Amino acid sequence: MLNIEQFHYGADNLAYIIYGEKQALAIDGGAWKEILSFLKARDLTLTLVTNTHSHYDHTPGNDHLIKATGAAFLKSAAIPDNHKIIIDGQTVLVYRTPGHTDDSVCFHAGNFLITGDTLFNATIGNCFSGNQKNFYLSIKRLMALHDETIIYAGHDYITDSLAFARHLEPDNRDIEVFRNAHDSGIMIYSTLAEERKINPYLRFNEDTIINILKKNNLPFATEWERWESLMSIE
Numbered sequence: 001m002l003n004i005e006q007f008h009y010g011a012d013n014l015a016y017i018i019y020g021e022k023q024a025l026a027i028d029g030g031a032w033k034e035i036l037s038f039l040k041a042r043d044l045t046l047t048l049v050t051n052t053h054s055h056y057d058h059t060p061g062n063d064h065l066i067k068a069t070g071a072a073f074l075k076s077a078a079i080p081d082n083h084k085i086i087i088d089g090q091t092v093l094v095y096r097t098p099g100h101t102d103d104s105v106c107f108h109a110g111n112f113l114i115t116g117d118t119l120f121n122a123t124i125g126n127c128f129s130g131n132q133k134n135f136y137l138s139i140k141r142l143m144a145l146h147d148e149t150i151i152y153a154g155h156d157y158i159t160d161s162l163a164f165a166r167h168l169e170p171d172n173r174d175i176e177v178f179r180n181a182h183d184s185g186i187m188i189y190s191t192l193a194e195e196r197k198i199n200p201y202l203r204f205n206e207d208t209i210i211n212i213l214k215k216n217n218l219p220f221a222t223e224w225e226r227w228e229s230l231m232s233i234e
Contacts, residue, residue: 005017009031012155014154017044058154080214099131100124113192122199123199
C-alpha cells in the first residue's frame with residue numbers, strides 16, 4: 001500500500017510525497033527541506049521528482065531535491081497519458097488533464113488523487129491554457145472516479161472556494177458541513193463525494209446550478225453550454 005504526505009510551503013502551496021516501504025516520489029516539492037527531513041527520518045529513497053504542471057510556484061524544489069538525492073526528473077509535459085510510475089512495486093497512474101495549463105497532469109494511487117491546479121477542494125483552477133474544451137473534458141474525466149477518491153490539490157484555497165460556493169448557493173447546507181469537518185487545516189483534502197455536493201464546477205448538470213445560470217441569463221441548454229456559462233460567472 002502506498003502512502004501520501006502533504007507539506008505546506010509559500011503562501012498556500014501544497015507539496016506531496018508518495019511513498020512505500022523504501023521508495024518515494026516527490027510531486028510539486030517546493031517544501032524541499034521538509035521533504036528531505038521526512039525522507040531521512042523514514043529511511044526512504046527518493047527515486048523520482050516531478051510536477052503537476054510547470055508553473056514556477058510548483059517547481060522551486062526540483063533542483064534542490066535532485067541535487068540532494070540523485071533522484072531522476074520527469075517533466076510533466078513529457079508524461080504520456082495513463083503512464084505508470086512504479087514505487088516499491090506499486091503503481092501511480094498519471095492522467096493528462098489539460099486545461100489549467102496544457103501540461104497539467106494528475107497522479108492517482110490507491111484511493112488518493114493529486115490534482116495540482118486542475119481540481120481544488122470546492123473549486124477548480126483558472127483556464128490559463130485558454131482551451132475551455134480541454135478543461136471541461138479533464139474535469140469530466142475526474143468526475144468519473146469513485147466517490148471515495150481523496151482529492152489532494154496544489155493549493156489551500158478552501159476558505160475562498162467555500163465563500164464563492166456559498167455565494168452561488170447560500171442555501172446549500174453541505175458547504176457548512178464540509179467547512180466544519182475540515183476546519184483543522186492540518187491536512188487539506190476532500191473526497192470526491194464531498195466535491196459532488198459543494199463544488200459548483202462538478203455540478204453543472206444539477207437543477208440548482210442550472211437555475212443560477214437561468215437567473216444570470218446565461219446559456220444552459222447543453223452540458224457544454226452549462227460548463228461555459230458557469231466558467232464565466234465571477
